[in-house]
Amino acid sequence: MERWILHADMDAFYASVEQRDDPRLRGKPVIVGATSPRGVVSAASYEARRFGVHSAMPGFRARQLCPHGVFLAGDMEKYSRVSRDVHRVFAEFTDVIEPLALDEAFLDISGSVALFGPPLTIGRRIKEEVRARTGLAVSVGIAPNKLVAKIACGLSKPDGLLLVTPEEVEPLLAPLPIRKLWGVGPRTEEALLAAGFHTFGDVAGASLAALHRAVGSRAEELMRRARGVDERPVIGERMPKSIGEEATFETDVVDAERISAALTAHAEAVARRARRAGFVGRTVTLKIKLARARGSHPSRSSGLSEPDYPLLSRNKTLRDVTADGALLREVALELWARAGIREPVRLLGVSLSNLQPAPSDGAGPRAGAPPGAPRSPSGQLELFGGGAPVGAPAPAPSAPGRRSGDALGRALDAIEDKFGRGAVRRAVQAPAKITQTDRRKVGEEPDES
Ligand SMILES: [Mg+2]
Secondary structure (H helix, E strand, O other), rough: OOEEEEEEEEOHHHHHHHHHHHHOOOOOOEOOOOOOOOOEEEEEHHHHHOOOOOOOOOOHHHHHOOOOOOOOOHHHHHHHHHOOEEEEEHHOOOOEEEEEOEEEEEOOOOOHHHHOOOHHHHHHHHHHHHHHHHHHHEEEEEEEEOOHHHHHHHHHHOOOEEEEEEEHHHHHOOEEHHEEEEOOHHHHHHHHHHOOOOOOHHOOOOOHHHHHHHHHHHHHHHHHHOOOOOOOOOOOOOOOOEEEEEEEEEEEEOOOOHHHHHHHHHHHHHHHHHHHOEEEEEEEEEEEOOOOOOOOOOOOOOEEEEEEEOOOEEEEEEEEOOOOHHHHHHHHHHHHHHHHHOOEEEEEEEEOOOEEEEEOOOOOOOOOOOOOOEEEOOOEOOOOOOOOOOOOOOOOOOOOOOHHHHHHHHHHHHHHHOOOOOOOOOOOOOOOOOOOOEEEEEEOOOHHH
């Protein structure tokens, strides 16, 4: 499935709402949010922008530039109402929406194409619906990723619609000034210009060494962005931040075998839950609570003194996303080894974060889909997701992509669904005997970390 990200942004939002509601304001420079002496401009109509007024500009400066402008205090309640209508339109085209502001959002429309037509059609329909329901213009940029979609949207304004195909990304970006590159503030811009990098193309084609001399450790990241590479997922509101499982041992544990068994069980459980929810993740976090208290604090409920157990956390971000239990286990054990803990522990937890929807090419149900195993037309459980023939050697667990490993995991899920938990285990897995008092699931809600 091709990945298509849509960035939608209302044009001069607050000012446009005011012009819509008061015909006398149409065609006039309307400036919202700079009525108090210290106020800053929160929106400027296109007529006001012609005078050089823009949002975030101090009010006094806006008045200097545009003394005949119509300065309004603004009505946030009204803008919120309009915003809800706009976001409702977005929600009719996809579930995967990341709101950025009242008038702005990223939409992952990759899965919407089958339902609503090609990306450009979706963009056009969103514009029409927003116009029909609010009387306002929304600009839309569509591209293979967030970074390029946002740039495309900006370039398309006002009332624009711009689709950038993967082949068009580099030629579109190359001539743009580097200050438009996400993550480039005034200081970085200065450093880049001083080193002779003026455009995205300059940065994209630079030698890493030269770029490194100009901006230090950020060189690689900036080069990737200048080339239009951006793998950040669209984070929907209902998406959990992490999926985790942790357990407090009944008795404090030092024994390596029991530690390993606990981490294995947690890793498998986390992977299973991620697959069922239709997520893959990139960051594995190991949580360790040491058994020896370093102090105490009064309990909130009883007022009695409660011991403070040191809580440590170690994490590793992988190159590829995964929902594979064997890999999570491997990483959790590695993090444990690196933590070098020599004293008893009270609690261990494993979680997976940096989540994104699993690719839908057979990698399990999407969020909200009923849990269930992949089935062949005959209704039989498909052990390898229909991919590899049964008996074919599975790729090594560290192979990138890990699609087949995940297929194995899904097959294990299917068998467990049918025959109960523990019916089947990976050969490498130690029996997961954990004595625990309050094993619990973490991450049903976004966590605080
Ligand atoms: Mg806007």
